[in-house]
Amino acid sequence: MPELRDTSSATYAVCAIPIVALDASGAAARIVRDAVERRSCQVHLCNAFTLSLVDQDDQLRTALTHADLNLADGVPVALMGRRHGMAGPVRGSELVRQVATSGSDRVRHYLYGGKEGVAELMADELRRQVPGLEVVGTESPPFTPITDEHLDGLVQRVHESGANILWIGLGTPRQDYLVHRLSDSLAMPIVPVGAAFDFWSGAIKEAPRYVQGTGLEWLYRLAAEPRRLWRRYLLGNPRFLLSAWRHRR
Template identity: 45%
Template sequence: MEILKESGWNFADGVPVAWLGRRKSGLHGFGCTRGPSTFVQTLHDSVDVACVSHFFIGSSDESLKEMLRVIERDFPGVRVAGAFSPPFGPVSESLIDECEQRIKSSGASLVWVALGTPKQDFFTDVLSRRVNLPCAGVGAAFDFLSGSVKEAPSFLRGTGVEWLYRLAAEPQRLWRRYTFGTARFLFAVARDGGLFSRGSAPEARE
């Protein structure tokens, strides 16, 4: 939680979090920002933009290579500074050192990290300080774009039940995350006053 508090930007990549944010803040514009959608939109917006070059960290070698092929095909003109699939396991000092060296030597201006939560949260926090660049954690975005993992249909996104689709698609990998993660989220909501305590929008300063 402290890492999230200290990060430069936090986005509600989940409809329940956005719902709670609107309820607690009173801000009706508090919406959900999906990591995979933001990732694809940024690729689209950076086509032929010379000052933006991307570095990708995460996923498997095979999925990462396929994603790069998709980017070359669907987003011609996007500058790719580099890509790296780290070994499976906890984040180590040597791994961070290696990624730092790769990024600095690549000339990248934007780093995307797809290692899953909470691993990518710790990783991006440390790495962004080391390389002095924006580092964005985007979960399964690489696997979605490569096609190695099927993304939920568009009509399910933003409904609050996209997680059920993902759980059905990858039950062995995700059941623990969604079971215990949801329980921790609900406990935190209850401890903070629950969904029934409403906030009010901040008043504009004169």
């Protein structure tokens, strides 16, 4: 099994990808530390859909196997790590909250993702809920393929902003590719959180708390966005189970 770098936490394999057995609080503490110390940290939130793609997507597999923190995003991935101390899934929106709260006076955030205006609305809500929080940059990506020239400009803007953490909200696997592509140029945590941009901005309503962590949140999201998400869940979930069974040890 590939080893994640620089972590003392237990890891376990799902679909032959190493997952770190940390909850949202533990992951946030690690991310804040690396942000403050200006340490590169490639983070990925691995849910069933993400892991269902790795057998057919070499670029995604490379990104995940070179990561510093692959976190269990979703009940099925978390349950597979119970004997390694995994207490529950790490949801993207909750991870943002934990990092924002625990690093409020030490972490400067750059938000890159969502449709036009979404990152700005997310920044406003973060500032409202965490007084004193510094969001030093927001931007939406182009709808066209992201070129190396665009990424060079992004790196320059992030550096000039003074940020020490970059959040990416582009959806899987596009956001995961960027983490790996940017890691050599940015000495900071780079964290893809997908739908968290929409949840924090209010563009999409998040599942009620009584649904979160039950393993049924995917049904809520499917009901809310059936045309966009039906392939992810109705095809991705069986593909994930087959891959997890095939790679079991």
